Amino acid sequence: MTVCYRHPDRATALRCTRCDRYICGDCMRSAAVGQHCVDCAQAGSAQVRRARSRVPAAYDVPVITYGLIAVNVLAFIAQLAAGPSDTRWVIWSPAVADGQVYRLVTAAFLHYGPMHLLLNMWALYVVGPPLEGLLGRARFSAMYLLSALGGSVAVYLLAPVNTTTVGASGAIFGLFGATLIVGKRLRMDIGWVAAIIIINLVFTFTIPRISWQGHLGGLVTGVLVAYAYVYPVPERRTQVQVVTSAALVALFIALIWWRTAELVL
Numbered sequence: 001m002t003v004c005y006r007h008p009d010r011a012t013a014l015r016c017t018r019c020d021r022y023i024c025g026d027c028m029r030s031a032a033v034g035q036h037c038v039d040c041a042q043a044g045s046a047q048v049r050r051a052r053s054r055v056p057a058a059y060d061v062p063v064i065t066y067g068l069i070a071v072n073v074l075a076f077i078a079q080l081a082a083g084p085s086d087t088r089w090v091i092w093s094p095a096v097a098d099g100q101v102y103r104l105v106t107a108a109f110l111h112y113g114p115m116h117l118l119l120n121m122w123a124l125y126v127v128g129p130p131l132e133g134l135l136g137r138a139r140f141s142a143m144y145l146l147s148a149l150g151g152s153v154a155v156y157l158l159a160p161v162n163t164t165t166v167g168a169s170g171a172i173f174g175l176f177g178a179t180l181i182v183g184k185r186l187r188m189d190i191g192w193v194a195a196i197i198i199i200n201l202v203f204t205f206t207i208p209r210i211s212w213q214g215h216l217g218g219l220v221t222g223v224l225v226a227y228a229y230v231y232p233v234p235e236r237r238t239q240v241q242v243v244t245s246a247a248l249v250a251l252f253i254a255l256i257w258w259r260t261a262e263l264v265l
Contacts, residue, residue, distance in 0.1 A: 006038070016040055064137050065128030068144060069121050072168055075109040076117050091155050091165040097263040101256060104156060108148035110166040120168045127175045134182055135229060142245055143225050147174020147218045153252045154217025157259050170214040173200070174222025181226035221248065 004010045004024035012024045017034030029041035079086070089106040096103050111117040132140040151170015159165060176197050183190035197219070204212045228244035229237075 060133070062129035062132045064141050064144075065124060065132050068128070069124055072109050072111070072117065072121060072124075076111055076114075079110055087164060089166075091152055091159075092163075093156060093159070093161045093259075093263060096156055096256075097260045104149060104152035104256070107166045108152055108168055108171055111168070112166060116167060120172055123172045124168070124175070127172075127179050131175055131179055131182065134186075135178075139229055139241065143174065143178055143222065143229070144171050146225050146245060146248055147171045147178075147222045149252055150174065150221025150248070151211075151214035151218035153255055154213045154220075155211055157255060158213040159211065161263070165211050165214060167211065167214065169211065170218030170221075173197075173215045173218040174225070176200070177219045177222035178226035178229075181223055182230050185230045224248070 002012060002022045004012050004027055005021045006027050007024050010024040012022050014023050014025070014028060014035065015021065016023055016037035017031065018036050018040040021037055023035070023037045027038050029036045029038060031041070089103060089110055091103050091107040111120065128140075131143075135143060148168065148171035151173065152165075154170070155165045176193065180190055180193045180197065183193060200215070204210050204215045225244065225248065229241050232240040
């Protein structure tokens, strides 16, 4: 008479298909093939890697994107408090030529109204987090600021002298261009990005009072920066990124100086 290896007082004819020991009904564990004893079932469970629910780490949160949205919203609130007659921070070429170069930066965080702010912040909320995750916080921050400055410099160079310009659109267009280049580098589907850029460019050149200079300047800057950030070989990537960013800043300074000299004279 055969008995269970764990319960000698119980007769059984069942065997573990893994270790071939006799087992009773209480010690039998169903398996994918046959049945296992308690010990073999526990050993098999230990070898199976259990899936863990991944809790997002702190660095997975797009803090730069959310921070930029918060800064733009706070700047808009400050605008409302100051009143519509306060134009100290907008791009106005005579004031920039007079030495108020800071306007080229501050104007990129101001907006003409709630809808203007809402559209730009919605675009930033959509394209910012994935791009920040791919580039990293430092590179994403540099991308945003360089695109914003590129749009402002284009306005200073090409817009009529007596017009005033504000908005984060230059930076947003820079992120659009960067998303196109990064997506192409990673062999992702970039058709939707190209469609968004084309649609926005059509709106830019057909709707009156939209700064095509800022949009185009930000887009070109974003594309150039993205190429330098994602295409160099890993061994020289950091060097190329730093040199490209510094070269763009130097180019912007030279263009501002040239335009200022032209306006002053």
